[in-house]
Amino acid sequence: METSTDLDRIDRKILHALQGDGRITTTDLAERVGLSTTATAERMKRLIREGYILGFTAELNPQKLGLGxxxxxxxxxxxxxxxxxxxxxxxxxxxxxxxxxxxxxxxxxxxxxxxxxxxxxxxxxxxxxxxxxxxxxxxxxxxxxxxxxxxxxxxxxx
Known part of the structure; x- marks a missing residue:
């Protein structure tokens, strides 16, 4: 598996943005990182395929769920x-x-x-x-x- 040294500045921007908001649209993500929507979507596919992105989940509030x-x-x-x-x-x-x-x-x-x-x-x-x-x-x-x-x-x- 590749290491983080194989990531360029744009890849890191994409990963950083997705960590902050995993529900961001590809269009908004593309604007944030300065690429076209198509190029951003292709990079995301590659980051998933290469194992940098393991999945997308919702962060739940343990207090609200009685797990305080x-x-x-x-x-x-x-x-x-x-x-x-x-x-x-x-x-x-x-x-x-x-x-x-x-x-x-x-x-x-x-x-x-x-x-x-x-x-x-x-x-x-x-x-x-x-x-x-x-x-x-x-x-x-x-x-x-x-x-x-x-x-x-x-x-x-x-």
Whole structure:
């Protein structure tokens, strides 16, 4: 796969604009980046085809949906073997409550991100989901008190 060094200034402008507004029309995007609509549409197709754009989604308001508590959970496994890693990853993949899960280097094995209604629901999630994942030996939970910065916008310099 190509790296970001294969992108020119216009490609970066397109990506930057789409991160800010994924619903922007091709015509408006073309005006913003200084190309024709056809050239902009072709660049977007290429950026999708080459894997720079993974998809388009709507960002939902977790508060409005009753998912006001954001938690991060450190997970230590009882063994760090390929079969335990595979079983854990498979189980996490089937858990819709898990928003993100990252294998990390350091003092624990995985970092899980989840949103739940409140602490009562988190307690249930911990008991029913996290502690039942294969190989879990120990967890540490961090409940978020305030979002200081929360973005998925990648830093692109044109």
């Amino acid at each position: 508590l954001l938690v991060f959970v450190e997970v230590k496994l009882d063994k760090t073997t390929a079969d335990v890693f595979d079983a854990f990853a498979t189980a996490v993949g089937r858990s819709p409550e898990v928003l993100e899960c990252h294998m990390v280097a350091g003092g624990f094995d995985y970092l899980i991100k989840s949103r739940v209604r409140d602490m009562t629901h988190y307690r249930r999630f911990l008991a029913d989901v996290i502690l039942n994942l294969p190989g879990v030996r120990e967890t540490h939970t961090y409940a978020v008190m305030e979002d200081v910065k929360d973005t998925h916008v990648l830093p692109l310099w044109a």
